[in-house]
Amino acid sequence: MAQARLDRREQLTGWAFIAPALILLGLFMIYPIIWSLWMSFQVGKGMNLSFGGLANIERLTKDPVFLRALGNTFTFFIIQVPIMIVLALLFAVALNDSTLRFRGLFRTAIFLPCVTSLIAYSTIFKSMFATDGIINQGLMALHIIGSPIAWFSDPFWAKVVIILAITWRWTGYNMIFYLAALQNVDRSIYEAARIDGVPAWARFTHITIPMLKPVILFTTVISTIGTLQLFDEVYNFTAGTGGPSDSTLTLSLYIYNLTFKFMPSFGYSATVSWVIVVLVGILSFLQFLVARDRRRP
Amino acid sequence: MTDTSLPAAANATSAAKIRSGAPANPLALIRRALVYLLLSIAAFVSVFPFFWMIVGATNKSADIIRGKNGFGTELFNNAATFFTQVDALRVFWNSAFIAVVGTALTLVISSLAGYGFEMFRSRVRERLFALLLLLLSIPFAALMVPLFVMFSQAKLVNTYTAVILPTVASIFIIFYFRQATKAFPSELRDAAKIDGLKEWQIFFFVYMPVMRSTYAAATIIIFMANWNNYLWPLIVLQTAENKTITLIVSALTSAYTPDYGMTLFATVLATLPTLIIFFLLQRRFVEGMLGAVK
Known part of the structure; x- marks a missing residue:
């Protein structure tokens, strides 16, 4: 619309259409954000709050549980997001081949995990990863392990289960975005590359990846936000404890515990939540930077 | 890409063969097989927990954590509970x-x-x-x-x-x-x-x-x-x-x-x-x- 300027009446109509959403967003998003920023400078228990300046930030640096939660969240992010993105890309490229048989079947199967709720699938995984359960039996039958792994009572394996579970739930979701983007890539580019003798791997790294860069960036940012907010699965696996001995405690779970389990310290939990905001900001910025640099060879 | 004229020609003909349905070279066949294997594993891993959920609903709790992988007779008991x-x-x-x-x-x-x-x-x-x-x-x-x-x-x-x-x-x-x-x-x-x-x-x-x-x-x-x-x-x-x-x-x-x-x-x-x-x-x-x- 290279439009003539809207007249007064149309201006008003425009505001009327967006007013309900704006009022709700103001009330339930913008106001709470400002409030939580203000709250993060308050100290005290319950509703007895007083201004504490940077006391909460100081407390962060000395709080071993917070540092533990930060480390765990970061571990989940660093390991899980790249594995999932690479798998999703591989599946998307494989499924984009129009000569492949059973494409629809494969696509539906790999996408299916997305329809389950985070709670439903973590319940299923919890029962599959029981010490005498199906997963251990399967691994022992394949002679991958000699004796059963105590998945949920070992700090290392508990993290592994969570990473496996999240990857199971979200890989197909990311794959759909890549499939969509691949459909917009001009097929003649691949055809030309193939005729020029460019091997499959080079076609993948030199054509597919650069073409998909915006979508990869988008999904990476979305996955970063999701992983840094990790809550449902951990809560369900560990009955809210983040155990064994805080080895799966995430920042969101810690905020929840600070607010709703212990004597509530709203100020401090608001500070921890702003740590997530800042982390999301920094990581998204870094991802944008990486994506931009590669575009100029 | 200056010295690849020979393999390029070879690849082009093999690509043409695949498209025309003629027997392809062994490398392409292996690659194809790997793609199917990868996708089949992915599909199996994706669907198995659903199967497990349905099977689990028909079994006793003790059997589930013992990894029993087959339909049981407890569906109505589970429902009743x-x-x-x-x-x-x-x-x-x-x-x-x-x-x-x-x-x-x-x-x-x-x-x-x-x-x-x-x-x-x-x-x-x-x-x-x-x-x-x-x-x-x-x-x-x-x-x-x-x-x-x-x-x-x-x-x-x-x-x-x-x-x-x-x-x-x-x-x-x-x-x-x-x-x-x-x-x-x-x-x-x-x-x-x-x-x-x-x-x-x-x-x-x-x-x-x-x-x-x-x-x-x-x-x-x-x-x-x-x-x-x-x-x-x-x-x-x-x-x-x-x-x-x-x-x-x-x-x-x-x-x-x-x-x-x-x-x-x-x-x-x-x-x-x-x-x-x-x-x-x-x-x-x-x-x-x-x-x-x-």
Whole structure:
């Protein structure tokens, strides 16, 4: 619309259409954000709050549980997001081949995990990863392990289960975005590359990846936000404890515990939540930077 | 790529052979086989937990954690335990009410905004829209404490209203509708104006029917998000008679020694509505997701 300027009446109509959403967003998003920023400078228990300046930030640096939660969240992010993105890309490229048989079947199967709720699938995984359960039996039958792994009572394996579970739930979701983007890539580019003798791997790294860069960036940012907010699965696996001995405690779970389990310290939990905001900001910025640099060879 | 003229020719002929269905070279066959193997493993891993869930619902808890991988005879016992422990009718009513009312409100309010942002552009509103996109990256954890305090001060804790209201204006869905509105033919709006329709009439009687496939895709996305929502309902729904099925499944799983037969039966019930919707509207669902990214 290279439009003539809207007249007064149309201006008003425009505001009327967006007013309900704006009022709700103001009330339930913008106001709470400002409030939580203000709250993060308050100290005290319950509703007895007083201004504490940077006391909460100081407390962060000395709080071993917070540092533990930060480390765990970061571990989940660093390991899980790249594995999932690479798998999703591989599946998307494989499924984009129009000569492949059973494409629809494969696509539906790999996408299916997305329809389950985070709670439903973590319940299923919890029962599959029981010490005498199906997963251990399967691994022992394949002679991958000699004796059963105590998945949920070992700090290392508990993290592994969570990473496996999240990857199971979200890989197909990311794959759909890549499939969509691949459909917009001009097929003649691949055809030309193939005729020029460019091997499959080079076609993948030199054509597919650069073409998909915006979508990869988008999904990476979305996955970063999701992983840094990790809550449902951990809560369900560990009955809210983040155990064994805080080895799966995430920042969101810690905020929840600070607010709703212990004597509530709203100020401090608001500070921890702003740590997530800042982390999301920094990581998204870094991802944008990486994506931009590669575009100029 | 200067010294590859020979292999290039060889590759080109082999590619031509594959396309014409003639026997290809062994390397290409192996690669093909690997692709099928990879996809089959992925598909198996993706589907097995669903199979496991259904099998589990027919077995005793003790058998499930012993890894029994076959249908059992305990389905009716598990169902009976579930229905005596949980007021299922009430729980499903809670979930359905929240999901249906929440979805309907979100559809109307967010599509109104998406349409408004696209059809009536002004500098102020464009700035506002950019600000909203920025807010998309704010994690819910940063909002939940003030939100909880707000709702407890308004004495609305433990109500449907508290669950639904904060989700109704969804920035993601507003963005989705704004993108979709770009494809709405403006001649239709002009014609309706000439016929004397008011702006709100154009929206409800022209725009909504024309954009029904956009609405269908959005419905699925929003319904699933509402049905599966966990953290916020966990915080605001505090008494048993108001809890949703998602919260109940979580509570059953978190028991000190969970009854997995019964819990997996509950999980089947909790997953069934979204699974049915997915299979009924699969094409629309994928299209909807694709539409959202473009």
